[in-house]
Amino acid sequence: MKGPLDYLARWPLRLWLGLVGAFLYLPLLALVVFSFNDSRRITVWRGFSLRWYAELFDDGELVAAFGNSLVIAATSTIISLILGTLAALLLWRFRFAGKAPLEALLGLPIVVPEICLGVAFLVFFTAIVPWPTELPWPLNLGAIIIAHATFSFSFVALVVRARLASFDGALAEAARDLGAGEWLIFRDIMVPHMVPGLVAGALLAFTLSLDDFVITFFTSGPDTITFPIKVYSMVRFSVTPAVNAASTLLILLTAGLTALALWLQGADIAKQAA
Amino acid sequence: MTKGSPIIRFEGVSKRYGKVVAVDAVDLEVREGEFFALLGPSGCGKTTLLRMLAGFEVPSEGRILIDGQDVTNVPPNKRPVNMVFQNYAVFPHMSVADNVGYGLKVDGVGGAERARRVEEALALVKLDGLGSRRPDQLSGGQRQRVALARALVKRPRVLLLDEPLSALDAKLREAMRTELCQLQAQVGITFVMVTHDQDEALALADRCAVMNRGLLQQVASPSDLYEFPASRFVADFIGSVNMLEGALVVDEPDHAEVAVPGIDLPVFLDHGVTGAAGTTLWLALRPEKIELHKATPAPPALGDAPAGRNAVAGTITHVAYLGSESLYEVTLPDGQKLKALRSNLTRWDQEDFALGENVWLAWHACSPAVLLS
Numbered sequence: 001m002k003g004p005l006d007y008l009a010r011w012p013l014r015l016w017l018g019l020v021g022a023f024l025y026l027p028l029l030a031l032v033v034f035s036f037n038d039s040r041r042i043t044v045w046r047g048f049s050l051r052w053y054a055e056l057f058d059d060g061e062l063v064a065a066f067g068n069s070l071v072i073a074a075t076s077t078i079i080s081l082i083l084g085t086l087a088a089l090l091l092w093r094f095r096f097a098g099k100a101p102l103e104a105l106l107g108l109p110i111v112v113p114e115i116c117l118g119v120a121f122l123v124f125f126t127a128i129v130p131w132p133t134e135l136p137w138p139l140n141l142g143a144i145i146i147a148h149a150t151f152s153f154s155f156v157a158l159v160v161r162a163r164l165a166s167f168d169g170a171l172a173e174a175a176r177d178l179g180a181g182e183w184l185i186f187r188d189i190m191v192p193h194m195v196p197g198l199v200a201g202a203l204l205a206f207t208l209s210l211d212d213f214v215i216t217f218f219t220s221g222p223d224t225i226t227f228p229i230k231v232y233s234m235v236r237f238s239v240t241p242a243v244n245a246a247s248t249l250l251i252l253l254t255a256g257l258t259a260l261a262l263w264l265q266g267a268d269i270a271k272q273a274a
Numbered sequence: 275m276t277k278g279s280p281i282i283r284f285e286g287v288s289k290r291y292g293k294v295v296a297v298d299a300v301d302l303e304v305r306e307g308e309f310f311a312l313l314g315p316s317g318c319g320k321t322t323l324l325r326m327l328a329g330f331e332v333p334s335e336g337r338i339l340i341d342g343q344d345v346t347n348v349p350p351n352k353r354p355v356n357m358v359f360q361n362y363a364v365f366p367h368m369s370v371a372d373n374v375g376y377g378l379k380v381d382g383v384g385g386a387e388r389a390r391r392v393e394e395a396l397a398l399v400k401l402d403g404l405g406s407r408r409p410d411q412l413s414g415g416q417r418q419r420v421a422l423a424r425a426l427v428k429r430p431r432v433l434l435l436d437e438p439l440s441a442l443d444a445k446l447r448e449a450m451r452t453e454l455c456q457l458q459a460q461v462g463i464t465f466v467m468v469t470h471d472q473d474e475a476l477a478l479a480d481r482c483a484v485m486n487r488g489l490l491q492q493v494a495s496p497s498d499l500y501e502f503p504a505s506r507f508v509a510d511f512i513g514s515v516n517m518l519e520g521a522l523v524v525d526e527p528d529h530a531e532v533a534v535p536g537i538d539l540p541v542f543l544d545h546g547v548t549g550a551a552g553t554t555l556w557l558a559l560r561p562e563k564i565e566l567h568k569a570t571p572a573p574p575a576l577g578d579a580p581a582g583r584n585a586v587a588g589t590i591t592h593v594a595y596l597g598s599e600s601l602y603e604v605t606l607p608d609g610q611k612l613k614a615l616r617s618n619l620t621r622w623d624q625e626d627f628a629l630g631e632n633v634w635l636a637w638h639a640c641s642p643a644v645l646l647s
Contacts (some may be wrong), residue, residue, distance in 0.1 A: 042366035171363050174357070178424065
């Protein structure tokens with residue numbers, strides 16, 4: 001019997017796969033390769049060097065921007081994880097008037113164009129609720145954190161909601177039958193079931209926040225530059241391999257986190273199967 | 275409390291979902307230490323009754339008492355009963371030992387004591403040494419044992435079992451029947467089981483309640499249910515039956531006669547019926563209580579019936595060889611079909627009843643069960 005992968009044995013499909021792969025990953029590969037280029041000119045290869053990476057770490061503004069990005073990503077992940085999980089639980093557990101509109105509203109930040117969200121936050125944080133800019137770090141990042149949590153919590157809610165759909169209600173009943181109250185059922189039975197969804201949701205939230213440009217662009221000020229914004233401004237002044245190096249670091253970080261999450265989930269599955 | 279005194283009492287318990295009546299004014303007592311089965315077709319209300327006993331459903335009307343205590347509104351986690359769920363509901367993220375110990379942990383039973391009781395419970399269900407396994411490493415039968423141990427370890431007053439054997443394959447089901455019986459005798463806890471499988475109920479239970487459409491039809495021992503059914507529904511639901519509709523023609527204290535269309539002489543019964551002449555009633559005649567005889571000019575005479583009675587001629591229209599026995603379908607001249615069951619006592623049949631053969635069917639005067647509804 002032919003498995004799905006056997007079709008790869010046919011050469012037109014292999015060719016197609018190769019082309020798709022090339023179009024997707026060659027630009028990234030070029031970016032990474034040229035980050036090690038020992039030349040000012042971005043297009044001419046003059047030998048291997050790590051000088052652009054060294055330059056990155058010497059650039060105080062870039063390091064600060066990177067720190068900002070990490071703090072924003074971590075904080076907005078925690079906020080959206082809590083809010084998203086609560087929203088998912090609410091929608092899974094209860095039936096109430098207005099549930100369908102609420103469920104639709106929850107997906108709104110995902111489908112609304114980012115530029116609109118960005119403008120909306122700009123108006124909101126300047127005209128309606130101005131976020132004080134003179135607060136000490138990292139409190140001055142509050143506006144960006146709120147903006148990020150607003151769109152990433154939708155992703156968390158959707159992922160956790162999908163995970164909850166596969167929850168067997170008999171497990172909760174069994175725990176209740178054995179003497180557990182609502183809190184113990186939640187802690188001992190529901191949360192362990194939700195873990196893969198929580199991990200996936202947190203990861204999504206973190207990477208979305210880390211590489212968000214559009215919304216951040218509208219909510220950041222001169223003292224609250226994030227990594228993507230900083231890279232953008234570097235490109236505007238001069239396209240040096242330092243930009244490549246910065247981008248490579250960003251790719252490494254997001255790819256690494258994704259791999260980590262996949263590995264965690266894989267380990268979980270392997271543990272159950274072992 | 276002594277064995278045989280009531281431990282569970284349903285008093286006029288009803289459960290309605292909107293307009294649907296799932297359980298209709300049930301009065302029922304389950305006795306201490308017995309293996310009790312709730313039996314009925316799907317949707318008859320037996321599972322709802324069990325879930326009300328567990329506390330997952332609250333009765334619309336009536337009271338439920340356990341050990342004389344009104345538990346009608348007591349939540350499931352505060353009742354002295356534990357349940358084995360239909361698909362076992364073993365916690366997938368916990369080891370076998372953690373599953374079994376969960377109820378004790380919730381109750382605050384400490385480490386050493388808990389470990390000891392978990393070991394005991396695992397030994398009871400013959401899962402010794404498997405405590406560190408994860409549920410997905412277990413077979414269906416083993417998962418069921420985990421569910422049993424998890425419920426029994428809490429030493430409940432009553433163990434509830436929801437279709438405990440339905441998810442197992444046929445061979446394993448037979449083996450588990452015996453084991454459940456032994457387990458119940460060993461722990462001495464009252465078992466209440468829900469099943470739609472009449473064989474299972476007859477084989478396991480001390481007493482059964484047969485339900486249909488939310489109503490309790492009959493509560494009796496398995497043999498009484500089978501031999502003395504209270505209604506056509508029970509007679510038909512439990513085992514296989516030939517149902518003959520007839521009219522009462524003679525009713526004396528020591529015998530009665532019932533005219534059945536298609537049978538020449540009235541059917542003779544060796545007991546009175548107490549009904550007015552002409553009353554419509556039904557005779558439930560089990561296939562194994564009908565004898566097959568070779569066609570001869572005169573009908574065979576069976577011990578307690580007058581000559582010529584309780585016999586009817588027909589033609590064999592179907593033979594099903596079942597191994598230990600054979601089921602014959604005999605068609606009477608008026609088209610009625612009767613089933614007769616013969617044990618295959620010898621390895622090849624001397625009499626050799628064959629398809630298309632004309633035969634006599636005969637039964638004893640005590641064999642038909644008389645039903646008024």
